Amino acid sequence: MVPPVEGGDAALLPEFPRGPLDAYRARASFSWKELALFTEGEDMLRFKKTIFSALENDPLFARSPGADLSLEKYRELNFLRCKRIFEYDFLSVEDMFKSPLKAPALIQCLGMYDSSLAVKYLLHSLVFGSAVYSSGSERHLTYIPKIFSMEIFGCFALTELSHGSNTKAIRTTAHYDPATKEFIIHSPDFEAAKFWVGNMGKTATHAVVFAKLHVPGDQCHGLHPFIVQIRDPKTLLPMPGVMVGDMGKKLGQNGLDNGFAMFHKVRVPRQSLLNRMGDVTPEGTYVSPFKDVRQRFGVSLGGLSSGRVSILSLAVVNLKLAMAIALRFSATRRQFGPTEEEEIAVLEYPMQQCRLLPYLAAAYALDHFSKSLFLDLVEFQRGLASGDRSARQAELGREIHALASASKPLASWTAQQGIQECREACGGHGYLAMNRLGVLRDDNDPNCTYEGDNNVLLQQTSNYLLGLLAHRVQDGACFRSPLKSVDFLDAYPSILDQKFEVSSVANCLDSAVALAAYKWLVCYLLRETYQKLNQEKRSGSSDFEARNNCQVSHGRPLALAFLELTVVQRFHEHVHQPCVPPSLRAVLGRLSALYALWSLSRHAALLYRAERRCSCPGRRDRSS
């Protein structure tokens, strides 16, 4: 294990080298070191510094920005780097338990270096590793040390060529043969080929394969995960019956080898079933601690929340990197000026400020949110590990699912749009590959798609909120959730009676003002969506049609506004804590207000329309 970097503040936060940014830095109203300490804490700064120092001093991680690396070479380098990260062993299990935030911090540091590396590492250690650990049982624990030594290298094979979002339509089969006590893994046709599987293209030796489990003379028991060896670890040649390969070039993350696989009656031992949610006896009887297929299915996909939370944090990294590049460039690039002789930094233009600074505020707000949601997830996972079957634990799972499902879209889109804005705001220089904005944009792009298409995921969040309102209307239940993100909705009738009354622009510079408007907006959207949904159903639409017809105009903005409110709320509380150093309060308060007002302003048309409807008599009481 790499020893942590030593030394005090000067070693952790050395001065910037002198240069053209000095003038701007001298004008700062706060100390950047104080801000870094407040945002990260000394222990975390030391941890990150340790990682960056190791990479900086290791020739394997030498960068050649804008280099024209072939796909083969890049994938090879990325694999070697991933292996080296395991060798560095930056984070012990004890340290991770003590400081859970170090796990995403490690992934974020790798993501700052290269998204392909972060995702490759994440897929093997967390996605594959966690699936084996949490879906398997004692008999699978032998895999764990092999995973961390990279003796075996893993991937997670759920998506197929023709089905991704609709996991219920996945068609790979696993028939149990009692004669040999084996499962027969089979892809019925090429549309059922496993597809997009990260790490599978070149280097994975093992895959967690999701397949429909059949036992003799019985119906199908639904999707179950199997650990299947797909390549010989010595030669990397495919195992008999496995056709596996690389999908080739993608828009981004080209260091990652996404692959496909088809299985032709591949026999694996009975013990290959990761059997936490269901098992098959040697004789071929299906047994499960869960009563029905739907419940089992839910548990088997429960791990997806952690994937989404990881993506949230990787999107934030991309946005942070782009902001640093674009703001520094804007502070040194001079173009035009008040006279023909005097040119001013482009950062001085209101246009440039309006284009970039809201994304800077978004980076701070989303960074805080991603950490806080990760800690919520840790609480939930500890509950799972300790066998907590309380109603609160179940509720917490649902709430985190709703938050994670909307936070991945919000963060990945904010990063996508922010990086594009940075790219354009840096003009031609932003378009040069070596300046990295293109790579950041391309590497961020899959964040909008994998672990659930953004638009599909938002429906999870709007459905959660609609379900709570239905429960309230039909059963008189309160809006209450373990993380309290929905508690304010309990007062929705009185919130909807509130009027926005602010006497001056200056007053809006407290994020509490935007927060109040957000609460009104979410209450309004929730009520409208609920009414629209019921109206669709009354006019004869099926549930499926009704939800589809409501999603564009109602469900989608509802889910986004709810999540933005949650992000704003948490950041507002964070920057208004008593422990905030007095010298940072002004700048943090401005960041909070800027993010809140900017996000809210994108709903301006909705707010105007809502105000009109609400002031139209006879509408108010049709709610619920």
Added chain:
Amino acid sequence: MVPPVEGGDAALLPEFPRGPLDAYRARASFSWKELALFTEGEDMLRFKKTIFSALENDPLFARSPGADLSLEKYRELNFLRCKRIFEYDFLSVEDMFKSPLKAPALIQCLGMYDSSLAVKYLLHSLVFGSAVYSSGSERHLTYIPKIFSMEIFGCFALTELSHGSNTKAIRTTAHYDPATKEFIIHSPDFEAAKFWVGNMGKTATHAVVFAKLHVPGDQCHGLHPFIVQIRDPKTLLPMPGVMVGDMGKKLGQNGLDNGFAMFHKVRVPRQSLLNRMGDVTPEGTYVSPFKDVRQRFGVSLGGLSSGRVSILSLAVVNLKLAMAIALRFSATRRQFGPTEEEEIAVLEYPMQQCRLLPYLAAAYALDHFSKSLFLDLVEFQRGLASGDRSARQAELGREIHALASASKPLASWTAQQGIQECREACGGHGYLAMNRLGVLRDDNDPNCTYEGDNNVLLQQTSNYLLGLLAHRVQDGACFRSPLKSVDFLDAYPSILDQKFEVSSVANCLDSAVALAAYKWLVCYLLRETYQKLNQEKRSGSSDFEARNNCQVSHGRPLALAFLELTVVQRFHEHVHQPCVPPSLRAVLGRLSALYALWSLSRHAALLYRAERRCSCPGRRDRSS
């Protein structure tokens, strides 16, 4: 010259191969062949078919989608392809004069094949060639046949490392030495290196270099173009004193070799000056038909409008390609459905329709606009060529400049956002390089930047409109322009008194309704911007500050709304012509209404706010 493709409709518009799209095609309410004939005309269809057939049958143009081509190889291939296009000689000068739209059609066909090829061809033939032809004089005509035979290969070197948009700050110098009758071209330092010059990186032998012209004992006469040999055409080695090279990898268009050059006291003959706007006598006296530096400068940059109009049409090509890919995929990809057994095409989801169909409508509207603006430009260039110095000709130049300056931003952004939407709407498959959406997005990206940053350009358009209003307010002049794009503004006081009154949603399906709202919006924005600008100036801001302070909130939306209105207006008129075949009227009318309403809806917040302000007493009469 390649002979045109022969045969009737069946050869020009063969049936599509049978496949999974048949069901959708059978449901069409119109004949796609009839639509193609109406949109393009038979002669143009034949021209395009000739080009595509030639490329399809030439192994040099064989495609390997998603291939991992090295930068060197791609640039080499692109050069060879560009040369081959000249050999094919698809378009004779006579044909171009007879059917001017064939020139952009040729560029569009090349752009459909590969943006890098279209831009490489365009830069050499039109940008470099036109600069020599239109900025030079008889003595430069000897270059023209060499350009078309690719005996010499050219580039256009205006931008420098530290200055792009602010062309007045360009610092390369050209000192005249009467002793040898030569100009000395010199780059004072690396910040004055020519930069981003397309074709310069690897293959250009000659450059049109913009430099500040000095004669002995006299002041600087401002930027002038010089034709400078930069490489030996046989060896491609740099000429003495020229340091020239490739800028390396970019976000997109990597087949194009963008380059840099520094000149160390490079001596070129006096005749190298492209002397249409100013010349130096052998003795060293500066002479010019233009009275002042500003006027000369305007003429020397006049060619930029044609660059912007070309970019507009390339952006439209990118959008069209992306739409075809995404819509066809959406019609065949099935995911989820009303029951677990039945899945429906994703194109059936309202969400997918709302994401994609407005961009389809935008592709049609912008395609029509790009053609019509090109024809306006042809009219203007014919006036220039015939020496027309009328007031109308000058006004036409200003109007086209204003339209081109906003249409490049509108089209390049619409394409950028549309391609991104297509990419995401195709999920994982949209992220695979071989499906081309990534390349389209990356190749479209420079359209937002070159020939003027989009946000900077929009200021040209808002300034044009503000100038007209000032002229009206101060001198009582009418709003009148040769293309009539501003004529409606003459009635702005009465337009602002109009109320939007539509009795049903169905009535909005005529684009005339959105047009009327657009006219109101542009009048409102123009008046507000003018007031805001004057208010800024009254409160002590310089003109520079005042314009900067108005641009984000006022000037930018004004320029965009004005251009959108013009696009909507022209498309509306186009699809409501008497010559439209009756069977196409419904579908074209829907496309027109969809584009108009969708574009207008993005200004919804502004419309609500405007309505409020206008209904607030005491505000109305503060205008003008």
